[in-house]
Amino acid sequence: MASLALSGEEGNADLLYKHGFKVEALKPKAGGKAVQGSSVPLILPNDLKYNVSTGAVEKVPGERRETLQVVPEALGLLEGIEQPVSPLAICGPCRSGKSYILSRLLGSADAFELGHRMDPKTFGIWMGTSVLRGKDFTIVLLDTEGIDAAGARANQDASILVMTILLSSLLIYNSLNVPYKGDLEKMHGTFSIILIAYMFHENNEHFDHFLIENFTRCFIKLAKGISVKKGQKTKMSAFSQFFPDFMWLLRDVSLKPTDKNDKEISPTEYLKTRVLAREDEDEDEDFDESASNKVGRAILTFFSSVECAILERPSEKADIMNNIAEHTSGLNPNFNKGVEALIERLLQLSHAKRGYDKGSTVNGVALSIMAEQYVEAVNDPKAIPVLDNTWKNTIELMRGRAIKEAVVVYKQQMRAAVAKATNNGKVPLEETTEIGMNSTDLVDPSLMDIHHQVLEVVTDMLLEKVGHLGISSGNLGNENKIVVDQMQKRLVQREESTVDYKADDGTTRKQEGFIVIGGELLYYIKQNKESSRTFCQELFKSLFQPIRKRVETPPPDYDFDLLMGELASARQQYSEQARGPEKWVVLQEMTKNLEDLTKDFKKIKGYQKKLMEEREKAHKAELETMEKAQEVHQLYNQAQDMQKTHQETLEKMDQQHREQMEKDFQEKQLSKMQEMMTSMQEKHEEEKRKMMDLMEKQTPKAPPPSLVRRTVQRGADALSAVGEGVVDVAYTVGSGVAGAASTVVSGAKENCTVM
Ligand SMILES: Nc1nc2c(ncn2[C@@H]2O[C@H](COP(=O)(O)OP(=O)(O)OP(=O)(O)O)[C@@H](O)[C@H]2O)c(=O)[nH]1
Numbered sequence: 001m002a003s004l005a006l007s008g009e010e011g012n013a014d015l016l017y018k019h020g021f022k023v024e025a026l027k028p029k030a031g032g033k034a035v036q037g038s039s040v041p042l043i044l045p046n047d048l049k050y051n052v053s054t055g056a057v058e059k060v061p062g063e064r065r066e067t068l069q070v071v072p073e074a075l076g077l078l079e080g081i082e083q084p085v086s087p088l089a090i091c092g093p094c095r096s097g098k099s100y101i102l103s104r105l106l107g108s109a110d111a112f113e114l115g116h117r118m119d120p121k122t123f124g125i126w127m128g129t130s131v132l133r134g135k136d137f138t139i140v141l142l143d144t145e146g147i148d149a150a151g152a153r154a155n156q157d158a159s160i161l162v163m164t165i166l167l168s169s170l171l172i173y174n175s176l177n178v179p180y181k182g183d184l185e186k187m188h189g190t191f192s193i194i195l196i197a198y199m200f201h202e203n204n205e206h207f208d209h210f211l212i213e214n215f216t217r218c219f220i221k222l223a224k225g226i227s228v229k230k231g232q233k234t235k236m237s238a239f240s241q242f243f244p245d246f247m248w249l250l251r252d253v254s255l256k257p258t259d260k261n262d263k264e265i266s267p268t269e270y271l272k273t274r275v276l277a278r279e280d281e282d283e284d285e286d287f288d289e290s291a292s293n294k295v296g297r298a299i300l301t302f303f304s305s306v307e308c309a310i311l312e313r314p315s316e317k318a319d320i321m322n323n324i325a326e327h328t329s330g331l332n333p334n335f336n337k338g339v340e341a342l343i344e345r346l347l348q349l350s351h352a353k354r355g356y357d358k359g360s361t362v363n364g365v366a367l368s369i370m371a372e373q374y375v376e377a378v379n380d381p382k383a384i385p386v387l388d389n390t391w392k393n394t395i396e397l398m399r400g401r402a403i404k405e406a407v408v409v410y411k412q413q414m415r416a417a418v419a420k421a422t423n424n425g426k427v428p429l430e431e432t433t434e435i436g437m438n439s440t441d442l443v444d445p446s447l448m449d450i451h452h453q454v455l456e457v458v459t460d461m462l463l464e465k466v467g468h469l470g471i472s473s474g475n476l477g478n479e480n481k482i483v484v485d486q487m488q489k490r491l492v493q494r495e496e497s498t499v500d501y502k503a504d505d506g507t508t509r510k511q512e513g514f515i516v517i518g519g520e521l522l523y524y525i526k527q528n529k530e531s532s533r534t535f536c537q538e539l540f541k542s543l544f545q546p547i548r549k550r551v552e553t554p555p556p557d558y559d560f561d562l563l564m565g566e567l568a569s570a571r572q573q574y575s576e577q578a579r580g581p582e583k584w585v586v587l588q589e590m591t592k593n594l595e596d597l598t599k600d601f602k603k604i605k606g607y608q609k610k611l612m613e614e615r616e617k618a619h620k621a622e623l624e625t626m627e628k629a630q631e632v633h634q635l636y637n638q639a640q641d642m643q644k645t646h647q648e649t650l651e652k653m654d655q656q657h658r659e660q661m662e663k664d665f666q667e668k669q670l671s672k673m674q675e676m677m678t679s680m681q682e683k684h685e686e687e688k689r690k691m692m693d694l695m696e697k698q699t700p701k702a703p704p705p706s707l708v709r710r711t712v713q714r715g716a717d718a719l720s721a722v723g724e725g726v727v728d729v730a731y732t733v734g735s736g737v738a739g740a741a742s743t744v745v746s747g748a749k750e751n752c753t754v755m
């Protein structure tokens, strides 16, 4: 169905532009099917089927409505949105102008099909095939079937509403006229099912009690629990951050909302204070709380924000109302103004849908995965949609899909880049850049250079796809690393190993590194090896085949020196022109084949002479080597002798030195002693002289001989006492000399004694 685009005053392009949005048609993801019409069913009851080619929904004969199903074509459109999404959904009683008002958001009057009969028109959940594209997020519009739609039982209503709440970030509850407490009681059934489902989400054992028929009993029990256990209340209100914002849109309202004292108040104040607030103020009456109180309180607790908007009746004329899409400019001007104000407010309220993890957002891909999972959960009467589990699964699935897509892009880009670098497979690539050589030194990139370039591109792509999931924002870097690692494992599996490689000079060298044992890259490595082998074999043949021919049937002027020159030049050319990892392997293999040529060498002129020259050269070299060895041996022996002599001289010098030191010391001590002895003796002589003088003076002229003898004797005794004193002094001086010289000192004492 082609939608009726509005223009001029009724169109909303300027308004959207002012808020940074524009209407944009969705494109299916690459390979997805295009869809017909301005809206497409996202979720349908099982008794209806979407016909892709006509864009119509058809009844499935004989099928009874029991479950819900996702429509793959709509999921395909959602998957095309990589930007975070802000799903804006509308729900409420049937035949209340839901599809019409949502169409106006897209600048159309009937983007979502309107009903003109008493029967409900919209079944399931529909999605606009155009979106409001903003800078940071994309608003996706979701239209839902009316609550109490004929043919849907209460639990089916609930399933649709559960899905709508779970999928949206802004929910409009649309109803005709001003609501009263009684309206909330009507909503009780539907809302309580949803709320119970969420509240018990962590505690499955209670789920057995949760039967649709018994929902009222459960709800009362639960409500009692909320007010008694304050802690749980806080926990439940935490759901509000994952619930959408809530807007109650009242249609056909021209009266000004007022408070109990008839003072004019805003529609939101009216909703919060007059409709949703408790009638009685007694906090302890929870158990008997009226159904309307419970719903009111639940709405205020569970939704992120609650506000109210009103619209006047579009027209009083039946013919206009019956064909509203055709009469936009003929509608009540206040209604059209109200629509504009509503659109502006909705744009202001819109925000990217939050994921279950802090700081995360949901994009189109994630939303399509979540839709599938939630449908599965609501179809199972024993299952409950569990927010955190669904989110975890969504992340896993999204990562899986993003990795899969990254691998596809890797393959495409590798194929293109390798084809370009190899001139469509004609010239093989070097596998890696040689050690010590920069990739920029090479004219052509190596295979690993190409791999790294493509890897960088797909890693960025992957991170962009999953980055907005913001899985526990504090740990984002680590989480991203896990995803990148998972992708890299798909691309390259490697093993640590010591690799033998042939350097340019043909020698084998070893290097610590990794070898690729699996992943997408391995395919390119194998392919390149194969190409290198063929290329090098052909090159070898082209270079050596002519030489072989000449050796087998040598031309007359062909001599051995010429042959050697040709071989050297062919090898040089091979080393310059051969490409890829098989370069040296092929050379080795092919050289073996060349060896059988040597038997033909003798046919070549100059070979014998060359052989003799070579032999002589070798003999000369041998002799020279022997002579050199002998010389070296002699020199060695000489060196040994010299070393021995030198050692002995050193020892001798050392001994002499020590003896001289001892001798010097003794002489020094003796001369000291002698000096002392001389001075003592001089003193002794002096005393003796003095005594003799004294004696001479005291002796009478002719003393009797006996007296002389006695006197002489006394004089002799005194003399000997002085002598002993000299010896004692000498000894004392001797002992005072250092111990090392004690023998010298005792010798002196003996000498002294003798003296
Ligand atoms: N009273 C009233 N009727 C309206 C309003 N807007 C549209 N309608 C009319 O309501 C009828 C149903 O409009 P829809 O937009 O299809 O309503 P709906 O809520 O999507 O209906 P279902 O999909 O069947 O639940 C049409 O005839 C419209 O002309 C409104 O603001 N007030």
Ligand SMILES: [Mg+2]
Residues within 6 Å of the ligand: 098, 099, 100, 113, 114, 115, 121, 122, 143, 144
């Ligand atoms: Mg509708």
